[in-house]
Each structure stands twice: as C-alpha cells, then as structure tokens.
Amino acid sequence: MEVHELEKKYKDWQKKLHPDLVHSKSQREREYAAEQSARVIDAYRTLTDPLSRAIYIVKLEGVLVDEEERITDPELLAEVMELREAVDEAEDSGALKKIQSQLQEKLQCWSNSFDDAYVSKNYEDALASIRRMTYYRRTNEEIVKKL
Amino acid sequence: MLRQVTNRIVGQGLRSPAAAALRMYHERVVDHYNNPRNVGAFDKNDPTVGTGLVGAPACGDVMKLQIKVDEESGKIVDACFKTFGCGSAIASSSVATEWVKGRQMEDVLSIKNTEIAKHLSLPPVKLHCSMLAEDAIKAAVKDYEAKRSKSNETTADKAAAATA
Numbered sequence: 001m002e003v004h005e006l007e008k009k010y011k012d013w014q015k016k017l018h019p020d021l022v023h024s025k026s027q028r029e030r031e032y033a034a035e036q037s038a039r040v041i042d043a044y045r046t047l048t049d050p051l052s053r054a055i056y057i058v059k060l061e062g063v064l065v066d067e068e069e070r071i072t073d074p075e076l077l078a079e080v081m082e083l084r085e086a087v088d089e090a091e092d093s094g095a096l097k098k099i100q101s102q103l104q105e106k107l108q109c110w111s112n113s114f115d116d117a118y119v120s121k122n123y124e125d126a127l128a129s130i131r132r133m134t135y136y137r138r139t140n141e142e143i144v145k146k147l
Numbered sequence: 148m149l150r151q152v153t154n155r156i157v158g159q160g161l162r163s164p165a166a167a168a169l170r171m172y173h174e175r176v177v178d179h180y181n182n183p184r185n186v187g188a189f190d191k192n193d194p195t196v197g198t199g200l201v202g203a204p205a206c207g208d209v210m211k212l213q214i215k216v217d218e219e220s221g222k223i224v225d226a227c228f229k230t231f232g233c234g235s236a237i238a239s240s241s242v243a244t245e246w247v248k249g250r251q252m253e254d255v256l257s258i259k260n261t262e263i264a265k266h267l268s269l270p271p272v273k274l275h276c277s278m279l280a281e282d283a284i285k286a287a288v289k290d291y292e293a294k295r296s297k298s299n300e301t302t303a304d305k306a307a308a309a310t311a
Contacts, residue, residue, distance in 0.1 A: 065205060066205065067205045068278075069203065069204060069205055070201060070202065070203050070275065070278060070279055070282055071201070071202050071203075071204055072200070072201055072202075072282070072286060073202075074200060076202075077201070077202045077209055078200065080202065080209045080231075081200065081209050081211060081229070081231070084209060085229075088231075131204040134204055134207055135202075135204060135207050137207070138206075138207025142231075
C-alpha cells in the first residue's frame with residue numbers, strides 16, 4: 001500500500017469513528033468508536049514510519065527481530081561509529097542538521113532495500129535493512145536530544 | 148535517564164530503603180558512567196594494537212575496545228574503549244578495559260560476561276551488554292593475532308625470496 005493511500009484511508013476511518021461525530025449514539029457505541037479510533041491512530045503511526053512498518057510487516061510473516069542480537073560486521077559498525085562520533089563532536093545545530101539529512105537519506109535508501117527484499121521474500125536481507133534503519137534511527141534520536 | 152537516577156539516589160540519601168537498594172544495584176554502573184576509565188582510541192594501524200568492534204543493532208549500541216600488546220611478552224600493556232549505548236554497555240566495556248590491562252593476551256579470552264555482569268549487578272535484561280563486552284575483548288585479541296600473522300607471513304615471504 002502506498003503512503004498517500006494510507007493517509008486517505010486513515011482520514012476515512014477517522015471520519016467514521018471520531019468520538020466527536022458519534023456523540024448522539026449510545027454509550028456503548030461511543031466507547032467502541034473511541035477505542036477503534038485509538039487503534040486506527042496507532043496503526044497509522046506504525047505504518048507511516050518506515051522502520052516500525054518494516055518490523056510490523058515481517059512480523060506478519062513470522063519473522064521477528066532478535067532484541068539481543070550481537071554483530072561484528074566491520075563495515076556497518078565502522079559507519080555507525082563514525083556517525084555517532086560526528087554527532088558527539090558536532091559544535092552547532094547546523095552541523096547536526098547536516099548529519100540529520102544524511103541520516104534521512106540513508107533511512108529512505110534502506111527502506112527501499114527493505115521493500116525489495118520483502119517483496120522477493122528475502123527475509124535475511126529484510127532483517128539486514130531493519131538493522132541498518134535501527135542504527136540510523138538511534139543516531140537521529142541522539143541528534144534530536146542535542147538540538 | 149541515568150543522570151536523573153543518579154541525582155535521585157544522591158538526593159534521597161539513606162532515608163528510603165528503595166533508594167538504598169537502587170543505589171547498590173546501580174552503584175558501579177553509575178561510577179563507570181560518571182568516571183569512565185580508559186575512554187579513548189589507539190591508532191588501529193599500529194601493529195601492536197588490536198581493535199575489537201562489536202554491536203547490538205536492536206538497541207543501536209556500538210562498542211569499540213582496543214588493546215596494546217607488548218610483542219615480546221604477549222602482555223596487554225594498555226587498553227581503551229569507545230562505546231555508544233546505554234549505561235550498562237558503557238560500564239561493561241569500561242570494566243573490560245580495566246580487567247585486560249596487565250594480563251596475558253590468551254588469559255583475557257577466559258573473561259566471562261557473567262563475571263562482568265556480576266561485578267556491575269546487571270539486571271537480566273542488560274545481560275547482553277556484558278556479552279557485548281566479552282565479544283569485544285575476543286575480537287580485539289583476534290584482530291591483533293590476525294595482524295601479527297599477516298606481518299609474519301610477509302617477513303617469511305621476504306626471507307624465502309631472499310634465499311631463493
């Protein structure tokens with residue numbers, strides 16, 4: 001499903017379920033609508049963020065991310081080390097924003113890789129993409145803290 | 148978050164039993180976080196240096212541990228680390244650098260993550276941080292040995308070529 005389709009569906013659901021719009025109905029119906037509305041918001045948030053979407057989609061195929069996995073991939077780790085050090089040493093918000101836009105690019109790139117891997121049922125590569133996106137997301141969190 | 152915990156512990160003193168338990172639980176981790184030992188970097192191209200680079204992608208942690216080895220004695224004369232991750236990961240790698248200093252290279256391979264975890268009173272959910280430190284020690288030793296055997300090869304090749 002494309003992202004713009006997602007937004008349209010989200011708005012359609014919210015029109016049906018929004019608590020303000022069902023005030024004339026019974027208590028039970030209002031509660032149900034509120035609960036469903038919250039779930040729709042949750043689903044929308046999960047699916048519009050590339051990383052949480054990726055993790056959710058492979059979960060549907062029974063592929064779970066290992067929370068305690070340890071890796072020794074030298075290329076990936078060296079890159080992440082460099083990024084984290086750059087954030088650590090950045091002196092002003094200009095420098096941080098520059099790294100941030102690099103991270104956005106990388107996130108997009110690996111999100112696309114994920115899509116390709118998922119479509120061809122290559123779950124090894126899909127997980128590798130998730131690994132990368134997690135590292136970039138984490139680095140971005142550090143930037144946001146500093147800004 | 149660790150700073151808030153530190154302040155809360157220091158603030159409450161001995162009054163609350165919960166704070167006392169929390170303090171003992173976190174004490175060494177807090178210590179290593181506030182007073183990290185051996186943070187730094189050696190030149191990874193230095194032939195006496197072994198570099199171990201490991202990571203835990205689900206947490207976004209990355210850990211680099213380096214050793215400086217005396218070629219003749221095989222003793223680790225210095226160690227440093229650089230870790231980006233949670234307090235437990237930082238403390239685990241800090242402890243690792245302290246423990247490898249002054250020891251034989253082969254010896255440090257027997258350092259177990261459970262010893263590090265016990266020393267820091269790590270909760271079960273943070274055990275993998277100590278595993279990461281154990282991995283980093285092994286990776287650093289492996290890197291040094293690989294570099295050394297590569298340079299020995301080159302020396303042997305040169306010797307063979309010279310006598311040919």
